[in-house]
Amino acid sequence: MGIATLAAMWVASSLMLRSAAVRSQSGILAACDYKDLATAEVHGVSGGVDVSFCGKSVTLRESGSAADPFAGVTWWDASHQGEKLTKQESKTLKNHVGSYWRYGRSVAQLGKGLLPPLYKEDYNTDFKDDNYASLVRSVLGFTVTLADAANKLPAPAACTDAWLGDWIPKEALELLRLKKETGRTTSFAWFQSPTFDESHSYQFLTEKEQPSSCKPVCLQQNISFPVQFHFRTRHGKDVAKYDTKEKPMLVLPNLAFKVADVSEVITDPLYVMSTAELVQWLNTTHPYKSFQERAGQTFGPYPRLAKEVQRRRMDGKGFSAWEAKGDGEGKYEMLEVSGAEYRPFFDALSSRFDMPPRPGLWGQVSNEDPYIIKVTLEDPEGCD
Numbered sequence: 001m002g003i004a005t006l007a008a009m010w011v012a013s014s015l016m017l018r019s020a021a022v023r024s025q026s027g028i029l030a031a032c033d034y035k036d037l038a039t040a041e042v043h044g045v046s047g048g049v050d051v052s053f054c055g056k057s058v059t060l061r062e063s064g065s066a067a068d069p070f071a072g073v074t075w076w077d078a079s080h081q082g083e084k085l086t087k088q089e090s091k092t093l094k095n096h097v098g099s100y101w102r103y104g105r106s107v108a109q110l111g112k113g114l115l116p117p118l119y120k121e122d123y124n125t126d127f128k129d130d131n132y133a134s135l136v137r138s139v140l141g142f143t144v145t146l147a148d149a150a151n152k153l154p155a156p157a158a159c160t161d162a163w164l165g166d167w168i169p170k171e172a173l174e175l176l177r178l179k180k181e182t183g184r185t186t187s188f189a190w191f192q193s194p195t196f197d198e199s200h201s202y203q204f205l206t207e208k209e210q211p212s213s214c215k216p217v218c219l220q221q222n223i224s225f226p227v228q229f230h231f232r233t234r235h236g237k238d239v240a241k242y243d244t245k246e247k248p249m250l251v252l253p254n255l256a257f258k259v260a261d262v263s264e265v266i267t268d269p270l271y272v273m274s275t276a277e278l279v280q281w282l283n284t285t286h287p288y289k290s291f292q293e294r295a296g297q298t299f300g301p302y303p304r305l306a307k308e309v310q311r312r313r314m315d316g317k318g319f320s321a322w323e324a325k326g327d328g329e330g331k332y333e334m335l336e337v338s339g340a341e342y343r344p345f346f347d348a349l350s351s352r353f354d355m356p357p358r359p360g361l362w363g364q365v366s367n368e369d370p371y372i373i374k375v376t377l378e379d380p381e382g383c384d
C-alpha cells in the first residue's frame, strides 16, 4: 500500500470519526462554525469540486445545485460586535455589498452549491483563479472574512425593518404558509441583502424579473410568485453606507425567523372587480399617476367601452386577460378609438396599478403584476 493511499485512508477515517461526533440524531450537523469553512478541504473531482467541512462533504457543480449545501453551519457570532474591522474586512464588506458582478454573485452561487465563474469564463469577476478548486478556496475565504466583518458590526437594539423582493416557486411559498400555520421558523441558506428602502424592493417583483424558466406566465400558471419579504429583526447589519443606491441590510445565513404573516395583496384593482364595478370604473374620470407623461391630467369616462364590457359580462379578470391578448380579440374594434388615442388610453389603463413604477426604456412604467405576496419575518422572540 502506497503512502498516498494510506494518507487517503487516514483522512477518510478521521473524517468519518469527526462526522459521527458532530452529527446530531436527526442527521443534521450540529455546532459547525462558519470559520471551519476557511480550512475546508477542497479538491477537484470529475464534474465539480468537493468541499469537506465539519465531517460532511458537498460537491459544487457548474449546474444543478446541491440543495442547501451549507445547512447546519452557524454564521451568527455576537461575541465580536463593536470591534474595529481590519482593513481586509472593510474591503471585503465593501466589495461584497458594492459590486454584485465582481464579488457578490460568486458568493451567492457558491452558497447555492454552484461553481462561481472562472475569470476566463467571465471577465466581470474579480476572483481571478484559473481552476475551480482554487477558485472555490478563494470564494470560501472571502465569504468567511465577509462573515467576520458582518459579525463585528453592531446589531440594532430594536427590530429594524428591511424589505426583499424575489420570485419564489410555488412549493417554497406553500412551505412558508405551512410554517406560519404551525409556528415553525424559516431561514435563508445564504447571505441576504434586503433594502431599507421599501419602494426599491418592488423593482424585483415586476414581471420582467420572473424566472426565465416560466416567463412570462409564472404567476398566471401558479409556478412562481412575486414575494416581498418584510424583515423585522435585531439580527440585520446596516451596510447601507457601502451601497447608497440599494441601501442594503446584510443578513447572515441560517438565522431563524418566525413567519408572522403571509398575505396576498392585490396590486391591480381591476383584477378583483365584478362586472358592475368594472363598468363603473370605465365610466368614471380618474387622474393619471404622478410618474406618467400626462401627470396632472385625467382620463375617462369611456361610456362606449363600459357598455361593451357590460354587454359581454366581462369582469376585471376577464378584462385583464383580454387586455393581455393584444389586438387580435376585437380590442380596437371595441374601443373605437383612433390611432392617436391609443397611447393616452393605454396609459390610462396602466395608471391603475398600485406598486411603485419601475424604470422602462423611456422613463417610468407601471409594475403590472395583478397581485403580490407579502411575507413578514420576525425574530423568533418577537419584536414588541
Ligand SMILES: *[C@@H]1O[C@H](CO)[C@@H](O)[C@H](O)[C@H]1NC(C)=O
Binding pocket: 220, 221, 222
Ligand atoms: C392558480 O391558482 C388560483 C388560486 O388558487 C386558481 O384560481 C387558478 O385557477 C390557478 N391557475 C392555474 C393555471 O392553475
Ligand SMILES: *[C@@H]1O[C@H](CO)[C@@H](O)[C@H](O)[C@H]1NC(C)=O
Binding pocket: 279, 283, 303, 306, 307, 310
Ligand atoms: C355611463 O355614465 C353615463 C352618465 O352618467 C350613463 O348615462 C351611462 O348609462 C353609463 N354607462 C354604463 C354602461 O353604465
